[in-house]
Amino acid sequence: MISSSVLFYGIYVLCLCLGLLCVVFVSYWNIEWRGGFAWDASFLQFNWHPVLMVTGLVVLYGNAAILYRIPFTWSQRKQHWKLVHASLMLSSLFLSILGLCAVFDFHTGYHIPNLYSLHSWVGICTVVLFTVQWVLGLVGFLSPCSPLGFRKLLKPVHAWMGMAIFILSLASSLSGINEKLLLALDGNSNSTAAYSSHPAEALFANFLGVLIVAFGLVVLGILSNQRWNRLEPEQESSRSLLPEDN
Numbered sequence: 001m002i003s004s005s006v007l008f009y010g011i012y013v014l015c016l017c018l019g020l021l022c023v024v025f026v027s028y029w030n031i032e033w034r035g036g037f038a039w040d041a042s043f044l045q046f047n048w049h050p051v052l053m054v055t056g057l058v059v060l061y062g063n064a065a066i067l068y069r070i071p072f073t074w075s076q077r078k079q080h081w082k083l084v085h086a087s088l089m090l091s092s093l094f095l096s097i098l099g100l101c102a103v104f105d106f107h108t109g110y111h112i113p114n115l116y117s118l119h120s121w122v123g124i125c126t127v128v129l130f131t132v133q134w135v136l137g138l139v140g141f142l143s144p145c146s147p148l149g150f151r152k153l154l155k156p157v158h159a160w161m162g163m164a165i166f167i168l169s170l171a172s173s174l175s176g177i178n179e180k181l182l183l184a185l186d187g188n189s190n191s192t193a194a195y196s197s198h199p200a201e202a203l204f205a206n207f208l209g210v211l212i213v214a215f216g217l218v219v220l221g222i223l224s225n226q227r228w229n230r231l232e233p234e235q236e237s238s239r240s241l242l243p244e245d246n
Helices: 003-032 048-065 078-109 116-142 148-184 200-224
Strands: none
Touching: 003 048, 003 200, 048 078, 048 116, 048 148, 048 200, 078 116, 116 200, 148 200
């Protein structure tokens, strides 16, 4: 058990480092090569979109998803960590919606159609499913009126949907990076090299994609390891009135 916990914390530190690198890389990309940030319906406003989506929908979401797997939390009241989990997920959802507002506002200002690409379809479906997931989690696991039978029925669905949403967020982030590079590095401008010529921006953004994949694999690895599941009370039905039960 001790060796398993040590292994977990080693992987957890790796997860935190990869997540931090993802945020640093996506921010630096948009500062160094895309001109920085603004909120004025310009191209600088669009730059908020990848930063907010990677930070909220990938990094914050992933860390919130593995919260219950941290051995430190197992000996404490689950209700407290439910509130932390729900708060982190709500913060992730807020950043994701803000990221959508940034791109929709930019498209409106430049008369660009919305939701025409596969990236946008996957992204909007991910946020919609995330919203439904959060509301169901709030009603099912935090509402004192939620019956135990409904919680038991919802729990495996909630866990499956959580992993599915995370995988979709990875897919939408990677497709978004690729779409941005294809549109920005078209080689038609004197100041812009073609994507195929391997300019520094393309290499940097591609490496960002590799970091996102690595972070996603670590999170999914933690979630799929049964040794790191939080142990539930054996007689859950006899403790249905306690806030720790799911």
